[in-house]
Amino acid sequence: xxxxxxxxxxxxxxxxxxxxxxxxxxxxxxxxxxxxxxxxxxxxxxxxxxxxxxxxxxxxxxxxxxxxxxxxxxxxxxxxxxxxxxxxxxxxxxxxxxxxxxxxxxxxxxxxxxxxxxxxxxxxxxxxxxxxxxxxxxxx
Amino acid sequence: xxxxxxxxxxxxxxxxxxxxxxxxxxxxxxxxxxxxxxxxxxxxxxxxxxxxxxxxxxxxxxxxxxxxxxxxxxxxxxxxxxxxxxxxxxxxxxxxxxxxxxxxxxxxxxxxxxxxxxxxxxxxxxxxxxxxxxxxxxxxxxxxxxxxxxxxxxxxxxxxxxxxxxxxxxxxxxxxxxxxxxxxxxxxxxxxxxxxxxxxxxxxxxxxxxxxxxxxxxxxxxxxxxxxxxxxxxxxxxxxxxxxxxxxxxxxxxxxxxxxxxxxxxxxxxxxxxxxxxxxxxxxxxxxxxxxxxxxxxxxxxxxxxxxxxxxxxxxxxxxxxxxxxxxxxxxxxxxxxxxxxxxxxxxxxxxxxxxxxxxxxxxxxxxxxxxxxxxxxxxxxxxxxxxxxxxxxxxxxxxxxxxxxxxxxxxxxxxxxxxxxxxxxxxxxxxxxxxxxxxxxxxxxxxxxxxxxxxxxxxxxxxxxxxxxxxxxxxxxxxxxxxxxxxxxxxxxxxxxxxxxxxxxxxxxxxxxxxxxxxxxxxxxxxxxxxxxxxxxxxxxxxxxxxxxxxxxxxxxxxxxxxxxxxxxxxxxxxxxxxxxxxxxxxxxxxxxxxxxxxxxxxxxxxxxxxxxxxxxxxxxxxxxxxxxxxxxxxxxxxxxxxxxxxxxxxxxxxxxxxxxxxxxxxxxxxxxxxxxxxxxxxxxxxxxxxxxxxxxxxxxxxxxxxxxxxxxxxxxxxxxxxxxxxxxxxxxxxxxxxxxxxxxxxxxxxxxxxxxxxxxxxxxxxxxxxxxxxxxxxxxxxxxxxxxxxxxxxxxxxxxxxxxxxxxxxxxxxxxxxxxxxxxxxxxxxxxxxx
Numbered sequence: 016x017x018x019x020x021x022x023x024x025x026x027x028x029x030x031x032x033x034x035x036x037x038x039x040x041x042x043x044x045x046x047x048x049x050x051x052x053x054x055x056x057x058x059x060x061x062x063x064x065x066x067x068x069x070x071x072x073x074x075x076x077x078x079x080x081x082x083x084x085x086x087x088x089x090x091x092x093x094x095x096x097x098x099x100x101x102x103x104x105x106x107x108x109x110x111x112x113x114x115x116x117x118x119x120x121x122x123x124x125x126x127x128x129x130x131x132x133x134x135x136x137x138x139x140x141x142x143x144x145x146x147x148x149x150x151x152x153x154x155x
Numbered sequence: 156x157x158x159x160x161x162x163x164x165x166x167x168x169x170x171x172x173x174x175x176x177x178x179x180x181x182x183x184x185x186x187x188x189x190x191x192x193x194x195x196x197x198x199x200x201x202x203x204x205x206x207x208x209x210x211x212x213x214x215x216x217x218x219x220x221x222x223x224x225x226x227x228x229x230x231x232x233x234x235x236x237x238x239x240x241x242x243x244x245x246x247x248x249x250x251x252x253x254x255x256x257x258x259x260x261x262x263x264x265x266x267x268x269x270x271x272x273x274x275x276x277x278x279x280x281x282x283x284x285x286x287x288x289x290x291x292x293x294x295x296x297x298x299x300x301x302x303x304x305x306x307x308x309x310x311x312x313x314x315x316x317x318x319x320x321x322x323x324x325x326x327x328x329x330x331x332x333x334x335x336x337x338x339x340x341x342x343x344x345x346x347x348x349x350x351x352x353x354x355x356x357x358x359x360x361x362x363x364x365x366x367x368x369x370x371x372x373x374x375x376x377x378x379x380x381x382x383x384x385x386x387x388x389x390x391x392x393x394x395x396x397x398x399x400x401x402x403x404x405x406x407x408x409x410x411x412x413x414x415x416x417x418x419x420x421x422x423x424x425x426x427x428x429x430x431x432x433x434x435x436x437x438x439x440x441x442x443x444x445x446x447x448x449x450x451x452x453x454x455x456x457x458x459x460x461x462x463x464x465x466x467x468x469x470x471x472x473x474x475x476x477x478x479x480x481x482x483x484x485x486x487x488x489x490x491x492x493x494x495x496x497x498x499x500x501x502x503x504x505x506x507x508x509x510x511x512x513x514x515x516x517x518x519x520x521x522x523x524x525x526x527x528x529x530x531x532x533x534x535x536x537x538x539x540x541x542x543x544x545x546x547x548x549x550x551x552x553x554x555x556x557x558x559x560x561x562x563x564x565x566x567x568x569x570x571x572x573x574x575x576x577x578x579x580x581x582x583x584x585x586x587x588x589x590x591x592x593x594x595x596x597x598x599x600x601x602x603x604x605x606x607x608x609x610x611x612x613x614x615x616x617x618x619x620x621x622x623x624x625x626x627x628x629x630x631x632x633x634x635x636x637x638x639x640x641x642x643x644x645x646x647x648x649x650x651x652x653x654x655x656x657x658x659x660x661x662x663x664x665x666x667x668x669x670x671x672x673x674x675x676x677x678x679x680x681x682x683x684x685x686x687x688x689x690x691x692x693x694x695x696x697x698x699x700x701x702x703x704x705x706x707x708x709x710x711x712x713x714x715x716x717x718x719x720x721x722x723x724x725x726x727x728x729x730x731x732x733x734x735x736x737x738x739x740x741x742x743x744x745x746x747x748x749x750x751x752x753x754x755x756x757x758x759x760x761x762x763x764x765x766x767x768x769x770x771x772x773x774x775x776x777x778x779x780x781x782x783x784x785x786x787x788x789x790x791x792x793x794x795x796x797x798x799x800x801x802x803x804x805x806x807x808x809x810x811x812x813x814x815x816x817x818x819x820x821x822x823x824x825x826x827x828x829x830x831x832x833x834x835x836x837x838x839x840x841x842x843x844x845x846x847x848x849x850x851x852x853x854x855x856x857x858x859x860x861x862x863x864x865x866x867x868x869x870x871x872x873x874x875x876x877x878x879x880x881x882x883x884x885x886x887x888x889x890x891x892x893x894x895x896x897x898x899x900x901x902x903x904x905x906x907x908x909x910x911x912x913x914x915x916x917x918x919x920x921x922x923x924x925x926x927x928x929x930x931x932x933x934x935x936x937x938x939x940x941x942x943x944x945x946x947x948x949x950x951x952x953x954x955x956x957x958x959x960x961x962x963x964x965x966x967x968x969x970x971x972x973x974x975x976x977x978x979x980x981x982x983x984x985x986x987x988x989x990x991x992x
Contacts, residue, residue: 023548023551024551027551027552027555041577041578041579041580041585042577042578042579042580043575043576043577043578044576044578045576057580058580059578059580072804074724074804074806074924074926075724075922075924078720078722078723078724078803078804078926079720079721079722098720099721099722099803100722100803100804100926100928101804114580114581126580
């Protein structure tokens with residue numbers, strides 16, 4: 016390795032260090048509990064939709080507000096407020112990844128990532144030859 | 156399953172599947188045979204020429220068999236899809252009867268098996284070309300290519316080997332795969348399985364017909380430069396190596412680049428995230444090998460002209476292919492699960508993929524060690540004002556940004572290994588934050604370096620030459636920056652850098668190369684790169700969401716930042732102002748399988764004004780039984796901007812049942828009744844009514860109520876329900892007020908009160924609305940233009956580099972001079988390491 020190359024590497028390395036050091040977008044997958052004890056800090060929380068609990072989206076009232084309850088991986092249930100349109104296949108989601116922060120007792124999400132069941136389960140056909148994913152059966 | 160074994164199934168086409176499966180096995184065995192043959196041809200080369208040649212012949216035949224098998228597999232699979240043979244799982248999973256034939260080809264890349272098949276096909280195709288053109292490199296290069304084919308073929312065999320399933324065959328039967336489904340207890344199950352699950356609607360887009368094959372050709376091509384590097388390391392000799400490697404690298408760079416950008420075009424047209432690039436792990440995984448390859452091409456050029464940087468070149472070209480394998484691992488092992496929306500389904504092949512990757516890693520590292528010393532590295536260091544030095548630095552910058560992107564893409568892998576839970580919350584903002592700086596450096600370098608010369612240069616000339624383009628770029632930066640109000644510091648700098656690279660490269664093209672297109676591939680590609688980044692910068696940086704919901708409810712300050720309110724509610728026929736437009740949702744129409752939502756845009760300031768421009772967009776949505784509602788945007792294209800519109804949600808009309816409200820009222824002429832949504836005034840009673848559905852008859856006692864109905868907005872409607880007695884029975888003729896969805900019945904005359912009795916039925920009409928998001932992307936056409944120019948640059952370079960060798964061949968022993976990279980002057984090229992032909 017030559018002197019000049021080392022110098023160039025150093026400069027670029029310093030640049031990277033600066034960028035990463037000032038980068039605020041790294042976070043960790045956490046639970047509601049962690050998000051709650053670090054109110055105001057942004058986290059990603061993984062969980063499932065709390066079935067049977069109220070889910071509210073009335074676009075005529077506000078097209079950018081959707082609330083529901085989610086159970087995180089520690090079995091804690093929280094109300095979630097999402098500021099956007101309700102994702103269309105929301106009820107069918109098998110897993111939800113939220114990005115956002117705690118605000119009082121509610122989790123305010125700015126982003127929702129859904130996992131659709133059709134991709135992640137064993138395919139099955141019912142007696143009439145129709146496609147019947149396993150999760151759909153377990154919901155009933 | 157034992158029970159099912161005895162069943163004689165009816166109507167299955169088993170021959171095609173068995174044949175297909177047989178060909179997957181043949182393709183693998185033939186690839187193995189070819190690999191061994193080419194390897195033996197290499198090892199016997201120096202001992203016995205004849206033996207080597209016969210090995211080579213056998214290897215070639217093996218490879219021909221392999222290529223034939225791959226094509227046969229594709230034909231059989233296509234045949235099954237075309238005939239809707241839903242007894243095959245792949246066919247059932249990825250196609251349906253309603254799928255148009257031109258999308259059937261897309262079935263090949265929806266599933267893992269099909270996309271491996273596509274990759275294998277392209278590599279086989281390239282192998283056939285290499286057998287014809289690689290000459291002395293053939294045996295070594297083809298050994299590597301055949302080895303790759305063994306692994307790719309293994310992905311399709313679906314055979315159990317010591318209890319471990321290798322590969323996943325596209326010819327698996329449904330009944331073998333879904334053994335728990337009760338339907339397979341019936342011998343005639345095929346009579347029930349009448350349709351397949353169908354192709355993902357997002358893939359039913361014309362870009363999806365051409366993007367995957369192009370991208371996979373790019374993927375397949377990366378093995379060629381890689382194989383050339385390994386071949387030379389193996390041989391420990393780099394003579395006559397530069398030309399084929401350079402030509403193949405340039406072809407790879409061009410095709411892979413186009414493939415990636417086509418993916419961006421598809422994402423922009425078909426996906427509703429609003430943009431052409433989301434820094435999704437799947438996107439990154441294909442971008443990074445390309446960036447590294449571009450670095451490798453530049454160090455290869457430096458090596459060609461100066462003898463420097465061969466080791467860097469070898470490393471980068473190897474790395475580029477290894478990153479393709481790594482990206483294959485990332486997208487197909489299911490490891491990206493949480494972080495990417497469009498990775499493939501996990502087929503339980505991660506172990507196999509890992510072995511695939513590690514074999515090539517060990518092979519590359521081993522050969523690098525083996526041939527390291529054989530790679531010439533001049534003792535004398537490059538001078539800091541030479542072209543080769545800065546090309547090296549530029550490549551290093553590319554390598555570093557690749558490393559950063561790879562690291563950020565690999566967090567799921569890190570999490571898996573170390574049990575951490577690191578994630579990136581805002582990927583787009585995060586990646587943009589640092590790639591902006593790298594793009595800036597690369598843009599500056601890609602222009603300035605052109606003015607430097609290989610070997611020694613003075614810098615005095617440089618300043619003079621770049622003064623003019625720098626000034627022009629500065630002026631343009633001021634104008635554009637001011638016009639578009641670019642206030643972000645880094646974006647402002649990047650704006651200058653891209654304009655500078657466009658100006659300086661254009662200047663170089665005309666001033667230094669005197670407009671000789673033939674040798675200007677590099678400059679043109681750089682101009683294209685500059686325009687591309689400029690387009691990305693302006694369209695993404697200055698995009699404007701015009702569907703901001705200003706009429707929303709105020710949640711207080713705490714929410715303002717988060718609540719961007721990017722979606723707006725549009726009731727049917729009710730215009731709403733959005734940016735410079737008044738937008739109206741007109742209605743929907745169904746064009747199976749899509750529902751089109753007709754949205755009218757009128758450019759005007761006030762609602763009453765006459766619009767200066769009118770157009771209609773049809774964002775559509777497809778209700779898919781497996782994926783819910785899938786929105787497809789519609790975009791109005793202008794030369795200088797795009798208006799991008801998609802529905803985020805629609806009214807569920809089936810749920811909205813009509814609610815009825817019945818009200819009975821008694822009125823005297825002149826009275827007014829108040830209903831929930833209107834005033835009803837009884838103007839007078841008409842004793843001689845007549846109507847379409849009431850024909851007076853003798854003996855009738857009849858009367859009609861002349862009513863005026865006023866809605867909440869003060870709009871007036873009239874209605875005249877009739878009451879009559881015929882043959883001593885009461886009859887009524889009801890009146891409908893269509894506009895208000897109201898029905899009025901004249902029930903009775905109450906002579907003692909001087910009043911009449913009316914029954915008013917009001918119904919809430921199911922509200923029809925859509926939730927819309929609309930974004931203006933300014934100057935996004937620059938992005939596509941830049942892409943085209945860059946591709947054009949690659950094509951020119953490929954042609955030039957290819958011809959360079961050929962003209963040289965014709966004047967083999969002469970001392971060759973060339974103008975191409977010599978900068979402003981004609982520069983003799985020392986052929987000491989570059990003995991082409």
